[in-house]
Amino acid sequence: MENQELVWLERARRGDQQAFARLVEAYQGPVYNLAYRMLGNATEAEDATQETFVRVYTKLHTYQPDRKLSSWVFSIASHYCIDRLRRRSHTSFLSLDEDPLVTVLPSGEQGPEDSALRTETRDEIQELVAQLPPAYRVPLILRYWQDMSYQEIADVLGLSVQAVKSRLHRARLQMTERVPAGRAGAPAPADLGKTGATKAGATDDAGPHGVDRWAVAAPNP
16 A cells, blocks of 8 residues: 555645545544544544645655655654644643663563553543653554554654653553552553554544544645
């Protein structure tokens, strides 16, 4: 599918509006789902999706073929959502720059935070995710709801794989700290992500509105 999308992108660069519409069709579902998980509001998610594709359109000439197209699109969407969250709360969040100190959760091992999280319902997990700083929330969503690999997340955020693993570990720890005392053992984020959109073109039940309710048209050049 990626090869076909690259064909559409190249045609869109030459002014083919229909080709750009095909790109929008391929990515509007996953982008909306990402925006909804990030912003927690259907109307804001729709606005963010629209703005993401406006930015994609205006940046078509900057895309480098050696980069995965989906990573490039998600990077634009993620950074726009982070900027929106900053404007909303007027709070200073963690930077997306790489952390100087990195603590990585060993692969294949489950810490006590995973046990505690399994007792939470899906709504409660979503609430816990919404309380995370964007620098931790974004990799968590990309990993568990968009089913992206560590390397793909690293490409989206401009981090090393080690830093991505560190942020995922810290995100789970922060979520665990907010789990009420006495709760033990419920769905971890990895289990919850199975119900969401994982690849471009998939659908998800995030938010009260389906993405087909609206369409994203190519902006006028």
